Amino acid sequence: MEYAKNILETIGNTPLIKLNTLTADLPCLVLAKYETFNPGNSVKDRMALKMVEDAEADGRLKPGGTIVEGTSGNTGMGLALAAIVKGYRMICVTTDKQSKEKVDILKAVGSEVVVCPTEVAPEDPRSYYSTAKRMAEETPNSWYVNQYDNPSNAQAHYESTGPEIWQQTDGKVTHFVVGVGTGGTISGVGKYLKEQNPNVKVWGVDTYGSVFKKYHETGIFDEKEIYPYVTEGIGEDILPANVNFDIIDGFTKVTDKDAAVYTQLLAKKEGMFCGNSAGAAIKGVLQLQEHFGPDDVVVVLFHDHGSRYVGKMYNDDWMREKGYL
Numbered sequence: 226m227e228y229a230k231n232i233l234e235t236i237g238n239t240p241l242i243k244l245n246t247l248t249a250d251l252p253c254l255v256l257a258k259y260e261t262f263n264p265g266n267s268v269k270d271r272m273a274l275k276m277v278e279d280a281e282a283d284g285r286l287k288p289g290g291t292i293v294e295g296t297s298g299n300t301g302m303g304l305a306l307a308a309i310v311k312g313y314r315m316i317c318v319t320t321d322k323q324s325k326e327k328v329d330i331l332k333a334v335g336s337e338v339v340v341c342p343t344e345v346a347p348e349d350p351r352s353y354y355s356t357a358k359r360m361a362e363e364t365p366n367s368w369y370v371n372q373y374d375n376p377s378n379a380q381a382h383y384e385s386t387g388p389e390i391w392q393q394t395d396g397k398v399t400h401f402v403v404g405v406g407t408g409g410t411i412s413g414v415g416k417y418l419k420e421q422n423p424n425v426k427v428w429g430v431d432t433y434g435s436v437f438k439k440y441h442e443t444g445i446f447d448e449k450e451i452y453p454y455v456t457e458g459i460g461e462d463i464l465p466a467n468v469n470f471d472i473i474d475g476f477t478k479v480t481d482k483d484a485a486v487y488t489q490l491l492a493k494k495e496g497m498f499c500g501n502s503a504g505a506a507i508k509g510v511l512q513l514q515e516h517f518g519p520d521d522v523v524v525v526l527f528h529d530h531g532s533r534y535v536g537k538m539y540n541d542d543w544m545r546e547k548g549y550l
């Protein structure tokens with residue numbers, strides 16, 4: 226018999242899938258690292274499990290403990306799966322910008338969910354950063370995960386996602402393009418790939434309203450770059466410790482409208498029913514096309530599944546309301 230001993234054993238080893246339509250005008254091969262195949266339907270299962278295992282190993286997380294995290298949903302899903310299998314209580318603190326589906330899904334897998342306002346500064350006591358921290362302080366035997374600064378986040382991608390991409394492309398990958406939020410994915414995968422071949426180029430996809438691109442180009446944390454935006458999962462108003470700017474060759478910014486439109490196009494033209502950051506990522510690849518040649522193998526990572534966005538980017542009424550159609 227061949228079976229997984231629990232759901233956590235099915236994390237990782239996701240497929241790499243060629244894009245055929247949206248990238249038809251590009252000279253290179255474009256392959257999607259398709260992370261919706263993880264049991265929680267996102268890449269974040271990988272880092273959630275790694276963060277839990279590392280916290281167990283050094284005693285930050287103890288038997289019967291409570292896991293507390295500020296999460297837009299995907300990390301919460303991964304943590305919730307680990308909490309179920311390993312017997313912990315799970316509290317997710319999120320923002321009112323996140324889709325209702327994401328909150329409902331977290332509750333479905335047994336997580337308690339606290340919703341905070343989006344449009345307050347990170348240091349404001351009502352922000353989800355502050356609330357998550359406070360709840361961890363006030364809850365006995367709890368562990369605050371802090372995916373932004375927790376080194377196990379990037380390390381998970383250094384140990385699993387990066388090696389998978391290298392092996393699946395037979396070492397032929399030349400470019401890696403990916404949306405950046407906590408920075409765990411780009412930093413872990415980018416470090417691994419550059420260690421195998423220093424010529425691999427690593428590009429981050431950022432949003433308008435986020436600080437990453439300007440900071441990478443100038444070293445200046447410019448508060449004028451910060452304003453509300455619609456795109457989910459990527460961009461930040463802080464500089465997480467998990468973003469390793471040294472291994473990133475550049476950023477490209479994708480508009481909210483383009484990210485939403487390309488999320489729909491990925492599903493309609495490629496059959497890839499993915500989340501909003503995948504739309505941003507593939508538009509990012511198209512924006513970067515002058516950097517790619519005929520022998521290049523471009524890997525773009527699609528973080529999560531479309532089901533979490535059916536009330537938004539996959540809903541034409543919502544798209545019209547936003548002026549995107």
Ligand code: PMP
Nearest residue numbers: 405406407408409410458502528
């Ligand atoms: N896309 C989605 C849907 C996400 O949930 C996240 C995580 N915030 C990202 C992209 C960015 O990944 P990372 O945090 O590893 O930079």
